[in-house]
Amino acid sequence: MQISPAMEDYLMAIYRSQTVAERVSTSQIARRLGVSAASTTAMFKRLAEEALVEYHEYTGASLTAKGEGLAASLVRRHRLAERFLTDVLGIGLDQVDPMADRMEHALPPEVIDRFDSILQEPHTCPHGQPIPDKDGVLPDLHYSPLASLAAGEEATIARLEEGDPELLRYLVEQGLVPGARIRVVEKHPVDDLITLDLGGTSLVVGQRVVAALDVGDVPAPRTPRL
Amino acid sequence: MQISPAMEDYLMAIYRSQTVAERVSTSQIARRLGVSAASTTAMFKRLAEEALVEYHEYTGASLTAKGEGLAASLVRRHRLAERFLTDVLGIGLDQVDPMADRMEHALPPEVIDRFDSILQEPHTCPHGQPIPDKDGVLPDLHYSPLASLAAGEEATIARLEEGDPELLRYLVEQGLVPGARIRVVEKHPVDDLITLDLGGTSLVVGQRVVAALDVGDVPAPRTPRL
DNA sequence: AGTGTATGTTAGTCTGGACTAAAATTATGC
């Protein structure tokens, strides 16, 4: 059988929810895709039929080698598309995810390859998520949560959560994007607030924002090569 | 209701088959899309439901103003995508049509606008077909059939038929692409063969190829602006 | 260990978009 766009979305969702070989539940995927649990059960069966996942009733599904390879290539497509949208077309970080979500199903391999080379084989999407290589191998990025920094420490924002559009818009607005240099001015004992210095301006952020950010070494931005 | 990819394909097919306000038949569209006549009848009804076409049983359908506007914007998407694939990504003329056929349904307006400006508002797709502007207005190109040239005349290839992949591959292979300069060396009285001179090399082409080519003033190629 | 709750599955339904075969209509040729 052919892999449909819907199947692709489920595979990617499983891939992204699955921490090393763990089984993934119906409701997790249903939540992530905004779909009913019943629909997810049905899709788990179809995917199992195609030997893309191993599915056990009531206990969840996990990707087979075949499924994982495919999922990695899909995630690669998605993240390279995002990079292309930001770096070549200049579209905002807060807009590219839903766009890539549709485009990922329609971009032929040749186009993905060209994106990769034009962008000079990037290792992360614009949100800082790793891009699997052609063999599905993820680069290992050594990021740590913003919360782990002590007062006075300086760091570079490396990754941000991309689930919540409103949060994402806020982060972009404030300049809290990968590559931004920050310093922890003060960690408030109450409410887990943190005062940051961001290129001279000071900014107080709360738990929700703190949890959304990772810091670490971010690869130097490369200008697209055409 | 929402416009689905399938509806988009039908609208574009009608747009492209429809010569000024003519009604278009079920079988024409079915043939063009590789679909059964029955499916086309069903889709004509759905499109009529949405006021995108005016449909009269047994006599065919024609686009309404609404449908025509939408179709023009879809054709615009398709052709700009093709231009992008060839001019920016360097993909062959003989490969881009089926790629654009899938991508056209997934490219958001922002991306199309960026393509348009990067490509410097091109007036034709790489095959020489006109690109409607944002208001759906087609540029008027003054092309004529290759067959209309007399022996000795020189011209520039401006448009080629894109229906048949094999033919297209052959044309590209021979260098018979928009922009190519040709001279009619001889028109053979038998079998409608034509001997062409193409940058020094001579080439005999038959009726099928001749019919596939138009000549005329082709806009100077623009290098993508980034 | 038993029981209530959360989670997962089944059953039944819907919609879009395709198909084939049969029926209806229009076009063509004599």
Next chain:
DNA sequence: GCATAATTTTAGTCCAGACTAACATACACT
């Protein structure tokens, strides 16, 4: 002008992918 051919529509099916409501299972707490 009428019989036959070609085209179009209808009727009946199928499949993917979604949904809700009802039922089944697993887990967590006493």
